[in-house]
Amino acid sequence: MFWYQYQLALRSIRKTPILSCVMIFILATGVAVTTICYTHYHHLKKNPLAHKDEHLFLLQTDSWDEKTQYERTPNHLPPLHSYRDSVALLASDIPLRKTAITKWGGSMHNPEIQQKAIFVRGNIVTRDFFAMFEREFIYGGAWNAIADQQFQNVIILNEDVNQKLFSGDNSIGKSVMYENIQYQVVGVTKKVQHSNPTYDIAQFRWPQPDAQFYIPFSVIKAAEFGAWTRYECPQDLRDYGSHWYQPRLINSCIWIGLWYEFAGEEQKHQFENFVRNYIQDQKKAGNYPRPIRFALSSIGDYMQLNQQGYDEDKTTIYIGFFTLLVCTLNFVALLLAKFMRALPESGVRRALGANRRVIFAQHLIESTTLGSIAAVLGMLMTFAGLLYLQLVWKSAPAPSSGLPVQDNTVLMEPDFYLMTVCVLTAIAASICAGLYPAWRACKVPAANYLKIQ
Amino acid sequence: MNQAQIKQQAETAKTMFAMENISKVYRTELIETHALRDFTLQVNEGEFVAITGPSGSGKTTFLNIAGLLETYSSGHYFLDGVNTRDLNDKQLSHLRNTKIGFVFQGFNLIPDLNAYDNIEVPLRYRNMNRSERKDRVQQALARVGLESRAKHFPAQLSGGQQQRIAVARAIAGSPAFILADEPTGNLDSLMARQVMELLENINDQGTTIIMVTHDQDLARRTQRHVQIIDGQVTEMFKHF
Amino acid sequence: MFSLPPVLKPLLRKKLTVVLLGLQIALITMLISNLAHILNEMDNYYKSPTGIDDKHLLCFTLRNPSGTKGIALADGLRDLEKIKAIPGVVDVASVDATPLDHEYNLKTGSFNTSLEQNNEQIAFVRSNVSPNALDTLGLRLLAGRKFESSDMAFTYKSYPQVTIITRALATALFGENNNAIGKMVYEKDKQYEIIGVVSDWKGFAPQIYRFESTAFFPEYNEINNEFRYLIRTHSPEVRSVVIQAVEQYLMHQYPQGLIFYADKLDAIVNKYMNRGTLALLKLITLILTLASIIAIAGQAYFSVHQRRKQLGVLRALGATRTKLIAQILLENAAIVSVGLSLGVALAMLLSHFFYKTTEIVALSPWFLLTTACGIFAICLLSAAIPALQAGKISPSLATRTL
Structure with a gap:
């Protein structure tokens, strides 16, 4: 029929x-x-990392003004941390993996060949970053754990930069000049083009360009570097000196993102206690003037939180x-x-x-x-x-x-x-x-x- | 009407319709078909003429040319004294509108207009003012005896009533003649008789009628009966 | 007036057809008028003057890698003098961000009109400039005075005491007609005196529908190994020559330096244009217009096709070709008018919704009227083809049994 x-x-x-x-x-x-x-x-x-939602978390702590709350995120917690807090919060051994993220840009060239330097923008991270955000390597891999503690001149390039400086050849062990300092290439990452800002989720709703290089977080103490990211300061009348760079290492201005990966619920719980104790502790030193409030959000959680933002689209x-x-x-x-x-x-x-x-x-x-x-x-x-x-x-x-x-x-x-x-x-x-x-x-x-x- | 009266009428009456040596040729790439050949016919005012003929004899072609719905290849066709050769669309439309009243086999009423509006359609094309239109439509309705159905839509009327409305539409404009194409073809015998009586009635009041039909019985009821075979007038009967 | 059979009466008997077509036209009107409005607004924005003399301007950034000594203020000041001597250059200033370039190196802040911090904070984009920068840019001084050499501060050594703000910022701070000159503004723990108000411009980070609130501070930037030069030339054409001369000079002075953003400023406008959104909107508008033409023409075509016999009868009853065409067009015009009036109302509603959720200004009645007329014309044109076809219908159709 x-x-x-x-x-x-x-x-x-x-x-x-x-x-x-x-x-x-x-x-x-x-x-x-x-x-x-x-x-x-x-x-x-x-969410390209939805499968890691149970394990991968962004840390936000309420380090803002005593009088006014932070307004630029949906949960009114600053998306970034000061260097002072970042170092302390990264020191915890509880999480399976942990990374800080901030950005930097400058000129880079291959010292072996005469060519005009190129202008690049990259991330300052720890070695865990690559495992946490599933960055694949074409050549080499992440730097060793020591580089995170004690700065070494190591660098990981992305595919595009490797193409421009080394014509796409295996550049492991070779040197690049970045901002007049020599770095040794230890890895080349595969280019990714996510439609989601992943580790930038608290700052952007639209995808961001792939970082062109990665340098260990320990560089911040070793070199004077101008962060290429949002740099905001809560009201803080203490005097940190007038040098253009040194105050950034001790003041309350925020410019560093923190992500943690936990093996399970238990670990996360322990870490929450650690953060709570840290903030409690800091209050004695006059930091964290607001009531104790912090959040560990997965990428999925954060997207949920920012639903109103997506509705605009x-x-x-x-x-x-x-x-x-x-x-x-x-x-x-x-x-x-x-x-x-x-x-x-x-x-x-x-x-x-x-x-x-x-x-x-x-x-x-x-x-x-x-x-x-x-x-x-x-x-x-x-x-x-x-x-x-x-x-x-x-x-x-x-x-x-x-x-x-x-x-x-x-x-x-x-x-x-x-x-x-x-x-x-x-x-x-x-x-x-x-x-x-x-x-x-x-x-x-x-x-x-x-x-x- | 007695014979003498009619004779007298025929002598004094003016010619309403005159076809002289009309030919119609349909050309395709391969063949020429002569639908009408040297067709000559004259109809006087007040006559009721029936045109019959077997299928394919040229009946429909005659109807279309008579109704100015198609052009002809050669010959002359005078409609109420007007030579219809070489007229443009506007002039032809005007002639159709004022001189000819059509009654079709399939009634051809506009389904979305009620009886009154249907009758009014040809009058509207004539730039007639509202009150005159109203008078004429009322009169036409009265003549077909359907005043009470003015507001009815075609779908709400029986076949016979629809055809009577169609007749009213044809006469409302006081045409030179009514051209009826199988007016009873779609009706059962009772209704067919009603419509035929209506047409005869109208003819009695002086309107010329040319009716194309294949029904010999109907044809016999008219004053004059013309038979077309192979595009030519073959026989003429006068039924007095 | 047209001596035609009634057009509206039969339509009232075909309610569903009228409602369907009317609704389509209403929705089309609503969508197309709003899309056209948004496109028009964006287009106007990209075409509108920037408020500065972009045709005569160039902007360079010199970066010296860290580790080298960097660019000392003395070097920078010397460079300004040297560049000014290059033929074709009228003036050269130091700025800390590239005008009209929304991405790079933007600094923001917010002012308070009193120390209490309780009242509303007014956000602005900040820029540290040399004394002549506002003249170089081509901003007009509306009130107060210009920067003088004695106002200059040096980053991380001293803070500027004064500021010059744009009119948009002055209005936001003090209202439309209040004199801002001499007033104090507060930012966190610092305070500044407003010494001048300059004309509005699109700003360092152009945003649709808003003149940027910019606050200029007299300050030399001696940090970060960067120095940015804003150059004003005699004529637009001479700029490419000047670019080469400046590059040559700078590369000679700083062999390891990196020059970028050597842009002619009017070229930058092309770069901040939001091509993606424009393309998407244009594509949708185009497809929608095309689809509506086909939809309306299609329906008119079938309404004619369906009634071929009926139209043939009308021809037999004395309708001329012109009258038949007029009748079909009139029929369509009637339905379109119903749809349009509903569409205009819906368009206002949608526009209001856009206005509330985005920054786009509400649809002006005039613009809506123009689009409505346009859509009316398109609808009638689409109906014209079937109408002309109806004109070709032979009256002999009336005698045929279909």
């Missing part, structure tokens, strides 16, 4: 080729626009939804026109013994068939649209500093999930659109159309 009805539907579609094409095109446009509008939101809401989704509504309405109107024209045939079928359900099913199958074809076309259109947007994004001029800019093309990446959404939307829309016209068609009294008009 189904096959017979399906053939009837196909025949009916072929009978009115222009009408069918218009209907398919309109519905395909609707689902394509909807999917395109939904794409960046889908990617932004994706929903505007395009509404546009997409309304476009789909317009297209579905159009589909309904054309379907209705088509079914009404075929009423005499339905009348004959009814007279020949087809019951209402059969007529209804036949019409619904027809609209769903159109919907399926529209789904395929919509998928192609989505692909084309996203490809076009990626091209436009890529064509933006690079900054003259030569620094990498965030490649937003990752937010426009078509994937299996989106295509499924696209297909399901098209089919669901065609079924919804078909219900009323099919009902009208099956309601026709058998007798009415047997007489000649």
Whole structure:
């Protein structure tokens, strides 16, 4: 029975080729626009490290002013820590892994070849960083544990920089000059392009460019370095001296992020006690003037916390939804026109013994068939649209500093999930659109159309 | 009407409709089909003429040319004294609108307009003012005896009533003649008789009627009966 | 007036068709007018003047790797003199951020109008500049005085005592018509006297719909091995020559130095343009317009196609081609008008929603009216093809049994 009805539907579609094409095109446009509008939101809401949500946590402590709370994060806890606190909080042996993150930029060149230095931006981290955030290495690996305690001139480059300075060859053991200091390359990381800021989640909602190099955290004490990150100070009237750099190592200004990985709940609990005791302790020294408050949030937790932020990106989704509504309405109107024209045939079928359900099913199958074809076309259109947007994004001029800019093309990446959404939307829309016209068609009294008009 | 009266009328009556040597050729790439050949027919004011003929004889072509719905290849066609050759669309439309009242086999009422509005359609194309339109529609409705159904939509009327509304639409504009195409073709015998009586009634009041039909019985009821075979007038009967 | 059969009456009998088409047009109006509005606003913004003399400006950053001695103030001041002597250069100033470049090296702060810290803090972007920088930029002094050499402070050695602010910041601090000159502002534990108010500009970090609140401080930056030069040239064309001359000079002075942001400032405008969003909006608007044309034309086409016989009858009853075309167009115009009026209301609602959730200003009635007229024209044009087809329908269709 189904096959017979399906053939009837196909025949009916072929009978009115222009009408069918218009209907398919309109519905395909609707689902394509909807999917395109939904794409960046889908990617932004994706957590690439979701499998580590049970173990990997961002630490925030309330180190802000006595009088005013911190306003720039959803949980009103500063996203970063002062150097003084960072060193103390990293000293704990409780966590499985731990890392500090701050940023730095400067000029780098390969001393063996005469070439203009390039301008790069990288991360200052501990060796645990690479395991915690699953950075893969093309060559070499993380530096040894000693480098975290006692500064060594070691550096890890990313794929792009390795390409520029060493033409992509294995550069392990070779030297690079960074800000006039010689570093030895110990590893080359594979480039990643997450659609999520991962370790920058508390500062950014949109993805950030991959770091171009990594230097051990111990460099902060060894060299005078100007942090390339948000640098904010709570009100603190104590005098830390007037040197441009030294005060940063002892004052309360925040510029370092802290992440911890725990083996289990027990470890996390112990660490929470450690943090609580630390803050309690610091209060004696006049730090942490606010009530004790801190948070350990996984990337997933933090995204949840920042839901309101993500909602701001929903505007395009509404546009997409309304476009789909317009297209579905159009589909309904054309379907209705088509079914009404075929009423005499339905009348004959009814007279020949087809019951209402059969007529209804036949019409619904027809609209769903159109919907399926529209789904395929919509998928192609989505692909084309996203490809076009990626091209436009890529064509933006690079900054003259030569620094990498965030490649937003990752937010426009078509994937299996989106295509499924696209297909399901098209089919669901065609079924919804078909219900009323099919009902009208099956309601026709058998007798009415047997007489000649 | 007695014979003398009719004779007298025929002598004094003016010619409403005159086709002289009308030919219609349909050309396709391969063949030429002569739908009408040297077709000549004259109809006077007040006549009721039936045109019959087997399928494919050229009946429909005659109807289309007579109704100015199609052009003809050669010959002359005078409608109420106007030569219809070389007229443009606007002039043809105007002639159709003012001189011809159509009654179709399938009634051809506009389903979304009620009886009153349907009758009014040709009058509207004529830039007639509202009150005159109203008068004429009321009169036409009265003549077909359906005043009470003015607000009904076609779907709410029986076949016979629909055709009577169609007749009312045809006469409302006081045309030179009524062109009826199988006016009873879609009706059962009782209704067919009603419609036929209505047409005869209208003819009695002076309106010229040309009716195309395949029904010999109906044709016999008219004053004049013309038979078309192979695009030519083959026989003429006068039923007095 | 048109001597046509009634157009509206039959439409009232086809409520569903009218409602469906009307709703489509309403939604289309709502979407397209808002999208066009946003695109238009963005476009206007990118085209609007920056408030500075960007056509004559260049901005360089010189970075010397740490470990080398860095750029001492004396060196910097000497460089300013040397660069000023290069042919084509009118003036050269030191600044600590690149104008119109929203990403790099931005410093922010917030002012209080009293010491109590209780009242609202007014946020601003801060910039440390040499005395002549505001003239070099091309900002007009609206009130007060310019910086003088005696105002200058030196980073980590002394703090500036005075500030010059933009009009936007002055308004935010003291209200529209209050004189800001001579007033004190407080930032954390420091206080400054406002000595001048300059004209508004797009700022160091251009943001749509807002003149940037900028506070300039007379301070030389002797840190971080960086020195930034803002150069004003005689003419836009001479800039490429000047770039080369300056690069040559700097590379000679600082062989290990790295020069970047050697941009002509009007080229920077191109860089902060949000291409992604623009492209997405343009794509959606284009597709939507195309889809609506096809949708409306499609429906008009089928409403004509369905009624071929009926239209043939009308021709037989005396409708000329023109009248038939007029009738189809009138029919569509009637439905479109219903949809448009609903659409205009929805568009205002959506615009209000955008206005509340984003920074985009609400849709102006004039703009809405223009778009509505545009959509009306598009709808009628889409209906024109089927209408012309209806004109071609032969009246002989009336005698045919379909």
